[in-house]
Amino acid sequence: MNEPVARAELAQVVREHASDVAAALVRVTGDFATAEDLVQDAIEAALRRWPTTGIPERPDAWLYTVARNRGIDALRRDANYRTKLTWLDDPDPSPDDRLRLIFTCCHPALAREAQIALTLRVVCGLTTSQIARAFLVPETTVAQRITRAKRKISEAGIPYRMPDPTELDSRIGEVLTVIYLLFNEGYLGTTERAGSKDLAIDAEWVAAQLHNLMPNEPEAAGLLALIRLHRARAEARFSAGGGVVLLADQDRTRWDREVIADADRLLVRAAGQRRPGPYQLQAAIVACHAAAPTFEETDWEQVVLLYDMLLELAPSPVARLHRAIALRYATSPQAALDEVETLAATLDRYHLFHATRAELLRATGHPYQARLADQRALELTTNTAEQAVLLERLSWKAADRSS
Amino acid sequence: MRYVLLFVETERFMNEFEALSPDGRARAFELVGKWFADHADKIHGGSKLQGGHTATTVHLERGEEPLITDGPFVEGKEIVSGYCEVEVADLDEALRMVRTWPGCPVVEIRPIQVPATSLIPPSRE
Numbered sequence: 001m002n003e004p005v006a007r008a009e010l011a012q013v014v015r016e017h018a019s020d021v022a023a024a025l026v027r028v029t030g031d032f033a034t035a036e037d038l039v040q041d042a043i044e045a046a047l048r049r050w051p052t053t054g055i056p057e058r059p060d061a062w063l064y065t066v067a068r069n070r071g072i073d074a075l076r077r078d079a080n081y082r083t084k085l086t087w088l089d090d091p092d093p094s095p096d097d098r099l100r101l102i103f104t105c106c107h108p109a110l111a112r113e114a115q116i117a118l119t120l121r122v123v124c125g126l127t128t129s130q131i132a133r134a135f136l137v138p139e140t141t142v143a144q145r146i147t148r149a150k151r152k153i154s155e156a157g158i159p160y161r162m163p164d165p166t167e168l169d170s171r172i173g174e175v176l177t178v179i180y181l182l183f184n185e186g187y188l189g190t191t192e193r194a195g196s197k198d199l200a201i202d203a204e205w206v207a208a209q210l211h212n213l214m215p216n217e218p219e220a221a222g223l224l225a226l227i228r229l230h231r232a233r234a235e236a237r238f239s240a241g242g243g244v245v246l247l248a249d250q251d252r253t254r255w256d257r258e259v260i261a262d263a264d265r266l267l268v269r270a271a272g273q274r275r276p277g278p279y280q281l282q283a284a285i286v287a288c289h290a291a292a293p294t295f296e297e298t299d300w301e302q303v304v305l306l307y308d309m310l311l312e313l314a315p316s317p318v319a320r321l322h323r324a325i326a327l328r329y330a331t332s333p334q335a336a337l338d339e340v341e342t343l344a345a346t347l348d349r350y351h352l353f354h355a356t357r358a359e360l361l362r363a364t365g366h367p368y369q370a371r372l373a374d375q376r377a378l379e380l381t382t383n384t385a386e387q388a389v390l391l392e393r394l395s396w397k398a399a400d401r402s403s
Numbered sequence: 404m405r406y407v408l409l410f411v412e413t414e415r416f417m418n419e420f421e422a423l424s425p426d427g428r429a430r431a432f433e434l435v436g437k438w439f440a441d442h443a444d445k446i447h448g449g450s451k452l453q454g455g456h457t458a459t460t461v462h463l464e465r466g467e468e469p470l471i472t473d474g475p476f477v478e479g480k481e482i483v484s485g486y487c488e489v490e491v492a493d494l495d496e497a498l499r500m501v502r503t504w505p506g507c508p509v510v511e512i513r514p515i516q517v518p519a520t521s522l523i524p525p526s527r528e
Contacts, residue, residue: 109494156514157404159493167499 006051011198013050014043015205017060018125021067023093023101029071032104032160033150036122042067043125095213100160102210106175107158114149115178117142123209124202134196135185172214176223176279179207183227187234200234203227211266221270222280225263229286232259244385248295260290281310300330317346321353324360333363351380355390404514406497408449410485411509434505442489442500449487481509488515 018039025035042063056062105118120126120134128146132139152158163171186200207224214220236254239245264287270280285306292298307323321343328336337360340353347353354377361370371394378390423431439446455475462470475482484507491497494512501510 107494109498155517156512157406157493157497159495161495164495164499167495 013059014125019123021063023097038067038071041070106178117145218270218273218275219277219279221266222283225266226283228263232256278314304330351377407513409511410507411481412484412507414480416508445489447488451485455482
């Protein structure tokens with residue numbers, strides 16, 4: 001932890017090799033839980049050793065050797081011990097090995113929290129304490145989740161194999177949800193939760209893996225594009241003082257054009273499959289924003305149209321709220337306000353509903369009602385950065401942008 | 404692996420079932436019968452149970468007189484209405500089976516403990 005550069009490098013190296021070691025070990029031991037334990041042991045050893053010895057030339061071989069030595073006792077009990085050891089010497093896992101690992105971690109019979117913790121441990125090679133830090137929960141809680149999940153896998157007979165073709169769509173959906181939640185956790189994490197920031201990197205990595213392994217799944221490409229489009233603009237979201245900068249006020253020269261172009265290419269290729277889905281559409285909406293040279297020049301009609309398509313596939317009051325925000329610029333603030341008012345009952349507990357309503361009330365000449373709505377939004381948000389924006393708006397005090 | 408499927412009825416389901424015409428009910432039974440026939444090779448016994456109003460529950464507290472109560476052990480709007488034992492490769496196969504179940508709206512899938520520990524002691528003859 002003394003050397004942040006080394007730490008990031010360590011995390012990257014571990015991330016790149018942990019799942020391959022795990023995939024190979026499951027094949028050899030035939031048991032997910034045992035393999036997972038061995039990989040964790042190896043990772044823990046690597047995190048202890050590598051900061052002083054340096055990262056070995058072939059980190060994967062190093063991890064295999066440690067995991068193998070620890071697992072030898074377990075393997076000896078196996079009649080095919082020698083054959084299996086030679087497998088371990090040539091552990092290059094196939095794409096299917098890697099996919100099996102991801103699908104098992106995200107099996108729908110596991111609780112969402114368990115899916116997330118397992119994916120981080122097995123696919124990204126995070127240790128229990130790293131996961132605990134990222135989610136601000138006690139290490140024992142994470143350890144329990146992992147133990148229970150592994151017990152469930154072995155005792156309930158969750159198979160270690162590719163899902164049946166008839167289930168593939170829903171099973172991919174499950175994996176995408178886990179990645180998306182992981183990303184959100186990292187992306188929305190504030191300065192108080194520095195540990196969560198890396199989760200966005202982990203999420204992007206898993207999304208990229210999934211896309212590479214299933215290049216013909218347009219939603220996997222869509223999610224990867226969505227994550228990259230957010231990452232491209234992540235820096236501009238915060239001021240030097242750590243305050244939130246709204247989309248309209250962001251310095252667009254700080255957006256990473258190369259990453260945006262790469263995400264655009266992903267989306268175009270995915271669209272070629274002609275199987276639109278919620279992630280592709282969300283990414284397309286963000287791509288519209290990313291393509292606009294200024295906030296005013298955003299193609300709002302296109303944004304509204306994409307929200308219409310999104311609502312058709314995945315109706316949600318929050319998406320309707322965002323559509324209304326676009327409608328304000330595509331049509332009029334009054335049209336947007338009329339739409340927002342219809343959501344009052346469902347979104348009453350959601351701070352963004354009240355903050356949006358406040359803006360629209362102000363734009364249509366109702367400053368007093370706008371103020372009440374802002375106050376309601378402030379009551380409902382727990383995120384300090386968002387509280388600062390609302391406080392500034394209410395002029396109770398100037399938001400402190402310098403600290 | 405062996406699993407027990409616990410079929411769970413909800414109040415709403417029962418009300419809807421009651422409201423069916425005789426033809427509708429016959430059709431519902433037919434669908435369930437067909438499901439059992441389609442999966443006959445995997446099913447090893449099971450039964451439909453009498454309604455929750457017939458249930459009696461005994462609470463055994465060590466050292467105390469057993470407490471006998473009327474009704475199922477959990478008071479609620481959902482009640483186990485039947486069960487069957489199935490033998491399939493893994494949880495995914497059980498899930499595939501249950502996905503097409505045409506009866507009650509909730510099914511719990513529980514693996515049978517391995518190695519099989521019989522709850523019934525060997526009889527002494």
